[in-house]
Amino acid sequence: xxxxxxxxxxxxxxxxxxxxxxxxxxxxxxxxxxxxxxxxxxxxxxxxxxxxxxxxxxxxxxxxxxxxxxxxxxxxxxxxxxxxxxxxxxxxxxxxxxxxxxxxxxxxxxxxxxxxxxxxxxxxxxxxxxxxxxxxxxxxxxxxxxxxxxxxxxxxxxxxxxxxxxxx
Numbered sequence: 472x473x474x475x476x477x478x479x480x481x482x483x484x485x486x487x488x489x490x491x492x493x494x495x496x497x498x499x500x501x502x503x504x505x506x507x508x509x510x511x512x513x514x515x516x517x518x519x520x521x522x523x524x525x526x527x528x529x530x531x532x533x534x535x536x537x538x539x540x541x542x543x544x545x546x547x548x549x550x551x552x553x554x555x556x557x558x559x560x561x562x563x564x565x566x567x568x569x570x571x572x573x574x575x576x577x578x579x580x581x582x583x584x585x586x587x588x589x590x591x592x593x594x595x596x597x598x599x600x601x602x603x604x605x606x607x608x609x610x611x612x613x614x615x616x617x618x619x620x621x622x623x624x625x626x627x628x629x630x631x632x633x634x635x636x637x638x639x
Contacts, residue, residue: 492504492520494520497515497526498511498515500526504552504554504555505555506552506556506557506577507587508603508604508605508606509602509605509606509607510557510603512536512609513606513609514530514609515528515530520552524553525549525550525551526549526551527548529547530544530547531611532611533545533612533613534609534611534612535610535612536608536610538602538607539602540565541565541566542563542566544562544563545561545562547561547562548560548561548562555578555579555580555581556578556579558576559575560574560575560576565591576589577589577590578590583600586598586599587599587600
């Protein structure tokens with residue numbers, strides 16, 4: 472029997488590294504992976520988790536949640552879960568000094584030091600883990616793509632700049 476299990480582990484290395492969970496909510500999944508439940512806002516009903524740790528979460532609408540900093544969740548958030556970490560993260564931004572920065576990964580120390588780290592590209596933002604113990608309320612906002620100013624073709628801008636009849 473031991474030989475069979477060893478052979479199975481050698482033939483399928485991803486099977487031996489993947490984490491099986493019977494969780495029915497994303498909050499339970501986070502807990503199973505050693506992450507705090509408050510990383511996603513209240514009300515997530517639709518999510519998926521693959522055997523390799525890849526996951527996606529779908530929210531009814533984009534929203535913002537306030538911790539020490541503000542987080543913006545797009546309608547679709549995805550990434551890859553491993554013990555104490557989410558990486559390859561998309562759909563989550565953190566507000567820092569009036570700039571929205573993409574959160575690329577999140578990790579907690581294992582064993583825990585009571586801190587959680589958000590990788591925003593150039594630095595890791597460090598927060599007390601206690602801030603993320605429970606799912607936060609999330610205030611609906613329009614997606615950042617909806618807030619982008621309308622695009623005006625460059626040729627039209629140049630034309631209006633050099634045409635004296637178009638100025639008011």
